[in-house]
Amino acid sequence: MTKSFADDNRLHEATARIRRFLDHDRPDTPCLVIDLPTVRDRFTAIREALPRVAVFYAVKANPAPEVVELLAAEGSCFDVASPAEIDLCLARGAAPGAISYSNPIKKARDIAYAFGRGVRLFVSDSEQDVRAVAEHAPGSSVLLRIVVESRGSTYPFGKKFGCAPEMAADLLRLAAELGLAPLGVAFHAGSQQLDPTGWDGAIADAAEVVLKLRAEGLPVTTLNLGGGLPAAYLERPPAPAEYGAAITAAIERHFGDFTPRVMIEPGRAVVAESGLIRSEVVLVAKKSYTDEQRWVFLDVGRYGGLAETEGEAIAYPLETSRDGGPTGPVVIAGPTCDADDVLYQHTVYELPLDLRAGDFVDLLRAGAYTASYSSVAFNGFPPLATHCVR
Amino acid sequence: MTKSFADDNRLHEATARIRRFLDHDRPDTPCLVIDLPTVRDRFTAIREALPRVAVFYAVKANPAPEVVELLAAEGSCFDVASPAEIDLCLARGAAPGAISYSNPIKKARDIAYAFGRGVRLFVSDSEQDVRAVAEHAPGSSVLLRIVVESRGSTYPFGKKFGCAPEMAADLLRLAAELGLAPLGVAFHAGSQQLDPTGWDGAIADAAEVVLKLRAEGLPVTTLNLGGGLPAAYLERPPAPAEYGAAITAAIERHFGDFTPRVMIEPGRAVVAESGLIRSEVVLVAKKSYTDEQRWVFLDVGRYGGLAETEGEAIAYPLETSRDGGPTGPVVIAGPTCDADDVLYQHTVYELPLDLRAGDFVDLLRAGAYTASYSSVAFNGFPPLATHCVR
Numbered sequence: 062m063t064k065s066f067a068d069d070n071r072l073h074e075a076t077a078r079i080r081r082f083l084d085h086d087r088p089d090t091p092c093l094v095i096d097l098p099t100v101r102d103r104f105t106a107i108r109e110a111l112p113r114v115a116v117f118y119a120v121k122a123n124p125a126p127e128v129v130e131l132l133a134a135e136g137s138c139f140d141v142a143s144p145a146e147i148d149l150c151l152a153r154g155a156a157p158g159a160i161s162y163s164n165p166i167k168k169a170r171d172i173a174y175a176f177g178r179g180v181r182l183f184v185s186d187s188e189q190d191v192r193a194v195a196e197h198a199p200g201s202s203v204l205l206r207i208v209v210e211s212r213g214s215t216y217p218f219g220k221k222f223g224c225a226p227e228m229a230a231d232l233l234r235l236a237a238e239l240g241l242a243p244l245g246v247a248f249h250a251g252s253q254q255l256d257p258t259g260w261d262g263a264i265a266d267a268a269e270v271v272l273k274l275r276a277e278g279l280p281v282t283t284l285n286l287g288g289g290l291p292a293a294y295l296e297r298p299p300a301p302a303e304y305g306a307a308i309t310a311a312i313e314r315h316f317g318d319f320t321p322r323v324m325i326e327p328g329r330a331v332v333a334e335s336g337l338i339r340s341e342v343v344l345v346a347k348k349s350y351t352d353e354q355r356w357v358f359l360d361v362g363r364y365g366g367l368a369e370t371e372g373e374a375i376a377y378p379l380e381t382s383r384d385g386g387p388t389g390p391v392v393i394a395g396p397t398c399d400a401d402d403v404l405y406q407h408t409v410y411e412l413p414l415d416l417r418a419g420d421f422v423d424l425l426r427a428g429a430y431t432a433s434y435s436s437v438a439f440n441g442f443p444p445l446a447t448h449c450v451r
Numbered sequence: 452m453t454k455s456f457a458d459d460n461r462l463h464e465a466t467a468r469i470r471r472f473l474d475h476d477r478p479d480t481p482c483l484v485i486d487l488p489t490v491r492d493r494f495t496a497i498r499e500a501l502p503r504v505a506v507f508y509a510v511k512a513n514p515a516p517e518v519v520e521l522l523a524a525e526g527s528c529f530d531v532a533s534p535a536e537i538d539l540c541l542a543r544g545a546a547p548g549a550i551s552y553s554n555p556i557k558k559a560r561d562i563a564y565a566f567g568r569g570v571r572l573f574v575s576d577s578e579q580d581v582r583a584v585a586e587h588a589p590g591s592s593v594l595l596r597i598v599v600e601s602r603g604s605t606y607p608f609g610k611k612f613g614c615a616p617e618m619a620a621d622l623l624r625l626a627a628e629l630g631l632a633p634l635g636v637a638f639h640a641g642s643q644q645l646d647p648t649g650w651d652g653a654i655a656d657a658a659e660v661v662l663k664l665r666a667e668g669l670p671v672t673t674l675n676l677g678g679g680l681p682a683a684y685l686e687r688p689p690a691p692a693e694y695g696a697a698i699t700a701a702i703e704r705h706f707g708d709f710t711p712r713v714m715i716e717p718g719r720a721v722v723a724e725s726g727l728i729r730s731e732v733v734l735v736a737k738k739s740y741t742d743e744q745r746w747v748f749l750d751v752g753r754y755g756g757l758a759e760t761e762g763e764a765i766a767y768p769l770e771t772s773r774d775g776g777p778t779g780p781v782v783i784a785g786p787t788c789d790a791d792d793v794l795y796q797h798t799v800y801e802l803p804l805d806l807r808a809g810d811f812v813d814l815l816r817a818g819a820y821t822a823s824y825s826s827v828a829f830n831g832f833p834p835l836a837t838h839c840v841r
Contacts, residue, residue: 145831441535
């Protein structure tokens with residue numbers, strides 16, 4: 062239980078495996094390379110930190126077929142957002158019963174499709190969706206997502222998802238009336254949640270709903286902790302064990318005598334640290350004779366997979382093919398003609414003074430929320446390719 | 452010369468043509484439909500407003516092959532950002548001499564590729580790029596982009612592109628020494644530039660460089676006005692003729708006796724008004740019993756082509772299949788599990804009170820910077836499809 066989210070030796074080995082692949086195969090840049098042993102390692106660390114919790118991998122974080130296949134073989138369940146993600150999981154070895162259709166925004170025909178493929182677990186946050194699940198996936202289990210205050214998260218979730226706890230309680234009662242199994246309550250504590258106690262308030266709110274409905278005789282059993290487990294970027298979060306301890310303590314504190322079934326939907330924490338994006342320096346330039354910092358333009362940018370650099374929210378560790386000598390401050394930007402395609406101009410990065418066009422810049426811990434975000438063809442640049450090493 | 456950017460009769464006819472196509476063909480939603488006659492109409496209006504200016508369509512705004520083909524047939528030139536855009540233009544009827552490789556961020560091998568395909572006009576803003584053009588596209592023409600203050604623009608360009616005017620002058624001298632044709636000066640006044648006088652300061656800066664170098668005997672002849680011509684969204688900009696008059700006057704004022712060759716690179720102004728995105732309502736919900744506004748979730752969002760709703764910068768006019776009855780305030784969001792996939796929560800939109808799942812919401816004037824931005828597969832949703840009507 063001493064594994065951290067950034068176990069340096071293991072990450073060093075993973076980076077070495079990835080670089081051997083890059084040196085040998087020399088794929089076109091930019092590209093994302095996933096180290097599959099690291100995916101297994103991170104998944105195992107989370108499972109060990111939360112031993113009685115069912116882990117549903119959030120496929121959206123990285124839908125590479127090899128990643129899904131590995132996790133299915135490891136016994137992971139899957140949190141999916143769409144029919145295409147259901148098809149992917151089933152094709153790569155997941156059982157329909159191991160899938161949660163956790164997107165509360167679903168077309169009726171997509172619910173029907175999921176049901177036809179054997180999916181029987183849905184997350185809702187509205188009357189319309191509960192009624193649609195009852196009609197198109199009769200008899201299925203449903204979790205109601207509540208809106209929570211998220212503190213300590215790099216990406217607080219606002220109000221897009223979830224409903225007020227009293228509405229969730231009513232909708233669980235409605236679900237039961239409509240012949241669905243009112244399974245329990247879900248929430249999301251915010252992505253890249255750096256505070257292990259960041260789940261506490263939401264667990265309290267969820268417990269209140271669950272215990273109230275159980276007192277009424279409704280067989281509500283389950284708490285879905287959602288996503289939010291972090292990855293190590295430039296900043297290093299506490300170890301999975303600390304999250305496990307804080308979450309376990311919060312559940313015991315707020316649920317009292319009743320022991321709920323618990324599920325969690327990590328994405329970033331499973332795959333981020335497994336991935337390295339290799340980019341090539343396209344241009345190093347100053348804008349005037351008095352500029353103190355250089356602009357470094359890479360062949361990957363905000364529209365080529367680095368969407369999470371919006372607002373400089375995620376700061377990837379960088380390594381270059383010229384590391385070792387003196388460095389200086391830089392602004393880092395992508396290759397498109399879009400003025401917003403600037404990665405870092407406020408976050409302080411220093412890169413080698415002799416960095417030049419054709420050199421490599423590797424973005425570490427870039428396995429989550431990158432390749433699948435990339436634009437289909439903005440400015441004529443192709444989407445980020447993914448390669449996997451074993 | 453009285454055509455406005457939002458000629459209501461023509462736009463009404465265009466929308467009717469698009470809806471006939473949608474009613475008849477019933478393509479899957481979401482999708483973008485481009486009305487090609489409107490593209491021709493907008494291109495013509497710009498050419499008439501700036502009769503002595505060479506129009507280079509910015510392919511990145513909408514790279515649909517039918518759009519490029521139509522514009523090539525109309526005699527447009529093309530501003531491209533990548534080798535793929537060069538291939539597209541050549542395949543759709545553009546001559547190599549009608550192409551400007553206007554992205555100042557270019558790999559050496561991409562310059563060589565462009566040269567091999569016959570491209571002889573490049574825009575640079577750095578010594579490295581000028582030297583790379585000289586080496587890999589010998590004898591070509593080069594424009595140096597200067598950085599400008601952009602006021603009045605919805606998307607000011609910041610400092611990503613361009614260099615200080617004195618550096619641009621030095622690089623034009625260097626270009627001549629290296630055997631390139633030092634053609635002139637380029638700039639960008641900021642995208643969706645709502646002020647017709649917004650080009651004035653940049654034209655003054657460019658004129659100073661051009662006239663100084665001509666006095667030295669360098670055969671600098673050309674002014675590239677870049678992009679920035681606006682489209683009509685919720686707000687309506689002045690007519691093209693006003694832009695033409697303001698720009699023409701600024702050129703005469705700042706260049707004096709010398710009459711430069713002039714080029715312009717509109718993208719948005721050519722294609723935005725030609726496009727309609729048809730989306731389907733996935734969910735209408737309230738988050739609590741006291742909420743005054745509804746949340747309307749569409750099957751298109753920020754990662755499905757509506758990237759320009761970031762910061763609510765672009766506000767598309769909306770029409771629904773239930774328009775006519777009473778309306779109420781809404782928050783509008785996309786279909787992914789991403790909390791940032793919210794389109795409008797500060798911009799005031801009212802939609803019909805009886806709007807429900809399965810209804811259509813059409814986003815008007817959505818022909819620019821939409822389909823090519825969309826994610827390849829975020830959350831498992833496919834990229835936005837484009838259809839064209841004639």
